[in-house]
Amino acid sequence: MPDPLADFMEEIRTSRKYEALQLPGDLLRDLLTRELDAGFSLKEARKQARRKLHMIVAPYLGDPDYAQATRQLEGAFASGGPAALKEVCVQLLGTHASTRERLPYLEQFYAALFAVTGRPFSILDLACGLNPLAFPWMNLPLSTRYFAYDIHRPRVDLINQYFQLQGLEPLAEQRDVLAGPSSQYADVAFFFKEAHRLEQRQRGGNHALWQGVRARWLVVSLPSVSLGGHHNLLERQHRLMYGVLRGLPWPVTELVIGSEMVFCIEKSDETKT
Ligand SMILES: C[S@@+](CC[C@H](N)C(=O)[O-])C[C@H]1O[C@@H](n2cnc3c(N)ncnc32)[C@H](O)[C@@H]1O
Numbered sequence: 001m002p003d004p005l006a007d008f009m010e011e012i013r014t015s016r017k018y019e020a021l022q023l024p025g026d027l028l029r030d031l032l033t034r035e036l037d038a039g040f041s042l043k044e045a046r047k048q049a050r051r052k053l054h055m056i057v058a059p060y061l062g063d064p065d066y067a068q069a070t071r072q073l074e075g076a077f078a079s080g081g082p083a084a085l086k087e088v089c090v091q092l093l094g095t096h097a098s099t100r101e102r103l104p105y106l107e108q109f110y111a112a113l114f115a116v117t118g119r120p121f122s123i124l125d126l127a128c129g130l131n132p133l134a135f136p137w138m139n140l141p142l143s144t145r146y147f148a149y150d151i152h153r154p155r156v157d158l159i160n161q162y163f164q165l166q167g168l169e170p171l172a173e174q175r176d177v178l179a180g181p182s183s184q185y186a187d188v189a190f191f192f193k194e195a196h197r198l199e200q201r202q203r204g205g206n207h208a209l210w211q212g213v214r215a216r217w218l219v220v221s222l223p224s225v226s227l228g229g230h231h232n233l234l235e236r237q238h239r240l241m242y243g244v245l246r247g248l249p250w251p252v253t254e255l256v257i258g259s260e261m262v263f264c265i266e267k268s269d270e271t272k273t
Contacts, residue, residue: 093106124147178208
């Protein structure tokens with residue numbers, strides 16, 4: 001008997017576009033089964049699932065050469081100084097649009113955020129991209145437990161290599177935060193520049209994710225301008241945020257830092273146990 005799910009997973013995993021990413025099975029399963037459950041034919045469901053996968057992986061946002069990036073980080077640590085490390089991190093953060101846009105105000109970004117949440121002992125970075133490489137600007141001690149999740153295997157491996165070189169625990173994991181949420185607790189959870197995409201993948205997905213996140217503070221950010229810089233998104237992003245938060249009792253502190261809107265949500269009902 002042909003298994004449409006296994007066929008789809010095999011096709012994606014062996015495709016030239018996605019082969020190196022070793023995407024998690026629960027992500028691919030979730031994408032196809034939701035389209036089939038919505039009543040699409042198998043052909044149309046595969047097409048829709050592929051379309052969503054392109055938007056989720058977003059290869060157009062950019063990537064470093066991962067093998068070279070590892071060597072650059074090793075070189076920076078071997079040469080010793082914090083300035084050399086920051087220089088390499090800036091180069092690598094600049095290869096992906098989300099972190100590139102944050103570069104001009106990196107230090108200010110984390111100072112403003114932690115002024116609201118307090119300095120965390122533990123962090124969950126959901127759909128982290130390359131953001132953990134901004135750790136040198138967070139002014140946090142090496143005892144910080146930094147859990148970082150992304151679906152993209154080479155990105156996750158690079159982050160763990162960086163964490164180890166830096167002297168942090170290698171707590172990055174390949175994980176679909178929607179289809180395979182973690183039960184890990186942290187003082188602060190970051191969910192940066194992904195909520196608007198998640199809503200496109202699955203309407204209502206943010207509501208479920210945010211409720212499930214085990215953190216005292218959930219910090220969600222959204223871009224205030226479109227990728228090309230032509231459209232002001234402030235109103236649209238407010239609508240998205242407060243739509244997701246409707247009926248939830250958590251107080252919100254809003255910040256605007258550079259081209260990023262930051263919503264610090266105090267999930268006061270979350271405890272460590
Ligand atoms: C727009 S980038 C944002 C990166 C980072 N949060 C930042 O702002 O610098 C989205 C990242 O989320 C990852 N991603 C998308 N959907 C995900 C999911 N469901 N679970 C985990 N990672 C996801 C992508 O691989 C990509 O690295």
